[in-house]
Amino acid sequence: MSNNPPVTTTRSYPFHAPDRLELDPLYARLRHEQPVTRVRLPYGEPAWLVTRYADVRTVLGDPRFSRAAALGRDEPRITPRQIDAGILALDPPEHTRLRRLAAKAFTARRVEQLRPRTTGITEELLDAMLAAGSPADFVEYVATPLPIRVICALLGVPVADQDRFHTWSEAIVSTTSLSPERIDEYLDNLYAYMGELIAQRRREPTDDLLSAMVRARDENADRLTELEVVQLAAGLLAAGHETTVTQLPNFVYVLLTTPGAWERLRADPGSVPSAVEELMRYVPLGVASAFARYATEDVELGGVLIRAGEPVIGSISSANRDESVFTDPDRLDLDRSVNPHLGFGHGVHHCIGAQLARMELQVALRALLQRTPELRIAVPEAELTWKSGLIVRGLTGLPVAW
């Protein structure tokens, strides 16, 4: 059934502690030698790990692989707490019913309407950074406040409360940075906060996404629970805090440390959209892939028989470096024309905020190229510090000069 060596060993996964934004070279070896392999994560039962692009897309996109089937199982994961509710624990059609509450607000067309406001916020933040004087911390001045202000405006969450929910949002991405008890406490706080806000919008609707979600939920009250709506809104808020906030400094770091990349983009700012796609492919945001899918029937994958009921993890970072899809995959190529990367996932759980993230990243990079064309990292590389104990990789700060 297979030309690959039989799978006999079970590796610990992630294989090694993350090193900045470097992708573990073991993925390339596995793609060649053992594209479907056995792994054990810090928590939960052993799993299959798939590393080739086509197989990862199958695991993420094929309905024979289910998220809902993880319920009641000891799901393989890198976080102490298992996701046992909410949109990531559902399959269609339940998943689609919930996602539709918010999906309209995140279409390319609707997101485009937010571009002028996002540009205005970015200019304000850059004004403050430039006024503070060179060098300044890009993470503090721009990358953190920008996505938070945009998601708050979109949802209708008061920015004034951001210190509170910024702290709680870490619970969504924590592996060891917070104790399991603290993660539970923060999530409870986040849900309680969002529950109150939603109740308030039900009494006094306004023109924001929370009000729209409440209205849509109340029109379909028999099909969606209040808790599902609260968790979806809290998830959107937290995702708006922990993804673009982290990925934007990662992008700037890669552009400033890859010889010629910043100059290339500065010479042709029109290529910012394709550069954002290439950076989404190239930068492995996650420390490891997770969100195992359970096979609902026997499926042959990469020459290995996955049996019904077995969990499979698809490595998005590995798929994005698959040489059978991307020429010279380990090179950052800002001119890459064909780029079907999986940086926002694939299938029904494809990132709902993908279009928003793209727009924010494009706006921020364009503004930086224009306002700070001589941007550079202000400290030696060895002095940069990286976050730890989270499911995402990112810098704790990025001192820049201009």
Next chain:
Amino acid sequence: MSGTWRVDVDPRRCIGTGICAGAAPDHFVLVDGLSRPVLNVVDPAGPVIDAADSCPMEAITVRDADDHRLIAPEP
């Protein structure tokens, strides 16, 4: 109303997220990375509406096969 729907995917808008093929696997299939309806004329089915309303690119349209009235996505 004829009772059947006309389903189209605009290949210039589609970016191949795979949301539709996952939400309505009987109705959409990815070919060379982009979505395509399995059949252009279908009997009314909830998952088709779900897919059209879930597409971030609004690439899917569902119309009444007879009078071409737009059924999904919601504006």
